[in-house]
Amino acid sequence: MATEAPSERTRVHRLPERGDYDRATIDQILDEALICHVAWVTDDGEPRLIPTIHVRVDDTLYFHGSRASRTLQALRAGTEVCVATTIVDGLVLARSSFHHSMNYRSAIAFGTAREVTDHDEQLLVARALADHVAPGRAADARPPTDDELRQTLMLAIALDESSAKIRTGPPKDEEQDLDLPMWAGILPLGLTPGAPEPAPDLRGAPPVPVYVEGYRRPGASG
Amino acid sequence: MATEAPSERTRVHRLPERGDYDRATIDQILDEALICHVAWVTDDGEPRLIPTIHVRVDDTLYFHGSRASRTLQALRAGTEVCVATTIVDGLVLARSSFHHSMNYRSAIAFGTAREVTDHDEQLLVARALADHVAPGRAADARPPTDDELRQTLMLAIALDESSAKIRTGPPKDEEQDLDLPMWAGILPLGLTPGAPEPAPDLRGAPPVPVYVEGYRRPGASG
Numbered sequence: 001m002a003t004e005a006p007s008e009r010t011r012v013h014r015l016p017e018r019g020d021y022d023r024a025t026i027d028q029i030l031d032e033a034l035i036c037h038v039a040w041v042t043d044d045g046e047p048r049l050i051p052t053i054h055v056r057v058d059d060t061l062y063f064h065g066s067r068a069s070r071t072l073q074a075l076r077a078g079t080e081v082c083v084a085t086t087i088v089d090g091l092v093l094a095r096s097s098f099h100h101s102m103n104y105r106s107a108i109a110f111g112t113a114r115e116v117t118d119h120d121e122q123l124l125v126a127r128a129l130a131d132h133v134a135p136g137r138a139a140d141a142r143p144p145t146d147d148e149l150r151q152t153l154m155l156a157i158a159l160d161e162s163s164a165k166i167r168t169g170p171p172k173d174e175e176q177d178l179d180l181p182m183w184a185g186i187l188p189l190g191l192t193p194g195a196p197e198p199a200p201d202l203r204g205a206p207p208v209p210v211y212v213e214g215y216r217r218p219g220a221s222g
Numbered sequence: 223m224a225t226e227a228p229s230e231r232t233r234v235h236r237l238p239e240r241g242d243y244d245r246a247t248i249d250q251i252l253d254e255a256l257i258c259h260v261a262w263v264t265d266d267g268e269p270r271l272i273p274t275i276h277v278r279v280d281d282t283l284y285f286h287g288s289r290a291s292r293t294l295q296a297l298r299a300g301t302e303v304c305v306a307t308t309i310v311d312g313l314v315l316a317r318s319s320f321h322h323s324m325n326y327r328s329a330i331a332f333g334t335a336r337e338v339t340d341h342d343e344q345l346l347v348a349r350a351l352a353d354h355v356a357p358g359r360a361a362d363a364r365p366p367t368d369d370e371l372r373q374t375l376m377l378a379i380a381l382d383e384s385s386a387k388i389r390t391g392p393p394k395d396e397e398q399d400l401d402l403p404m405w406a407g408i409l410p411l412g413l414t415p416g417a418p419e420p421a422p423d424l425r426g427a428p429p430v431p432v433y434v435e436g437y438r439r440p441g442a443s444g
Contacts (some may be wrong), residue, residue, distance in 0.1 A: 009268070013292050013293075014287075014291040014292065015291070034324070034411075035310060035324070035326075037259040037261075037271060037306055037308070039259075039269040039304070041263045041268070041269050042429055046231070046304075047261040047262050047263050047269060047302060047303060047304040048226065049261040049271070049304040049305070049306045049330065051306055051308035051326070051328050052323060066236055067235075068236055069235075069236040070236065071236070071376050080268065080273040081269060082261070082268075083268055084271045084272070084273055086257060086273035087261070088256055088257060088383055091354060091355055091437075093363075093370055093434065095363070095364055096363060097348050097349075097352050097360070097363040097365055097366050097370075098348075098366050098367075098370040098373075100351070100352055100355060100359070100363065102256070102257070102355070104257075104273070106273050107273065108226040120412050123397070126319050126320075129319075129322070131435070132349070133313055133315075133322060133324070134313055134409070135317060137322070139381065140404040140405075141315075141316070141318060141322065142318040142319060142399055142402055142404075144319050144320050145320075148318070148320040150438050152320070152434055170419070170422055170423075173423070177364055178425055179277055180364055181428055182363065182364075182431075183362075183424070183429065183431055183434065184421040185418055185423055185434075186418070186419040186421070187416070188415065188416035188417070189413050189414070189415055189416070190258075190413070191414075192411070192412065192414045193408070193409050193410065194312075194412065195410070195430065196408070196409050196428075197407050197408040197409075197410065198406070198407040199316075199392045199406040199407045199408075201395070201400055202405070202406055203400055203401055204403065206403055206405040209404075209405055212407075215313075
């Protein structure tokens with residue numbers, strides 16, 4: 001809770017102790033989370049929502065998709081969006097049904113979508129996206145051609161209106177429930193990698209990269 | 223891809239082979255996913271988005287929160303919502319930056335929020351939510367009192383306008399990229415439990431329940 005909320009709509013009213021407006025905290029959540037959900041309002045006033053890969057570069061949040069996608073086309077022209085990403089850290093099993101909860105870290109950001117049209121920025125975003133998914137991958141992946149960049153719609157929002165909401169720690173039961181006989185506590189949860197599966201059409205015998213073999217999200221514990 | 227899309231806005235246009243309108247598929251995603259994101263439009267026409275725990279019971283999707291929450295209050299009265307949940311199954315590392323992707327299963331549902339006011343339905347939802355988070359927990363948790371139910375706002379939408387979108391399988395690179403020297407393939411990812419952490423104020427020595435010790439999401443592989 002290092003700073004004040006940048007706007008009324010980013011302020012955490014209910015359980016304000018869970019609110020955090022420190023950009024370092026927000027950035028860490030955006031960087032660790034693989035995907036986000038982007039919401040916007042259609043011309044008809046209906047809510048829309050898509051999951052998508054994102055990446056933060058300094059003070060900008062980027063996401064992208066096929067230029068042929070109707071969804072992204074609807075988002076293109078100065079659309080106001082609300083972006084949220086949520087990392088689940090564990091289950092909070094209280095004695096009472098009422099006090100069950102989840103440990104999580106979520107970030108939310110409001111902004112107006114800007115299309116990325118500058119060639120250098122497009123290349124930077126393509127690299128950043130590859131490195132967001134698997135830190136180190138951008139150095140190995142074949143960079144996008146101009147034709148591939150033309151097929152890709154990249155959107156950006158400024159991270160000047162954002163907040164985080166975090167719950168940590170054990171369950172908080174009522175005093176009168178503490179003698180109840182059931183187990184209570186936390187079950188930590190985390191996104192963990194399985195064994196890498198080489199592409200069936202892989203040629204030669206390239207080694208599994210260290211960023212795949214030892215995969216972990218940036219900033220993730222454990 | 224068992225059935226047709228129930229509406230234009232649930233139809234998957236781009237890469238239609240990823241669309242699935244079979245309720246069994248959609249239900250499996252909703253049941254396995256711990257949380258969802260709910261989007262709606264404010265009276266001022268702005269997009270809003272919150273992460274929340276949900277649970278499906280038959281043809282209804284429920285979510286809940288504190289009645290004191292401004293966010294949920296804004297949602298209460300017949301608000302149209304768009305709900306999405308996304309399970310990340312793995313990273314798709316192609317040779318080209320362009321063909322990088324993610325294996326995922328997402329479900330999306332549109333509906334008009336209905337407040338749950340019937341006492342029996344409220345108790346059913348409380349049990350279902352506990353069992354959604356940790357299947358088996360409802361039998362152990364102390365049920366909500368009438369006062370706790372009064373503090374809780376439960377909302378429901380009918381699952382009659384929903385769809386799923388799924389990507390599976392290896393990277394799909396261009397033929398001319400197949401001789402490039404870098405590794406390509408899938409890195410599976412899954413939400414996995416750590417060691418249970420008993421509440422610091424736990425009294426007696428209740429055993430860790432089997433649904434905690436052997437935790438897995440319903441329908442999850444591995």
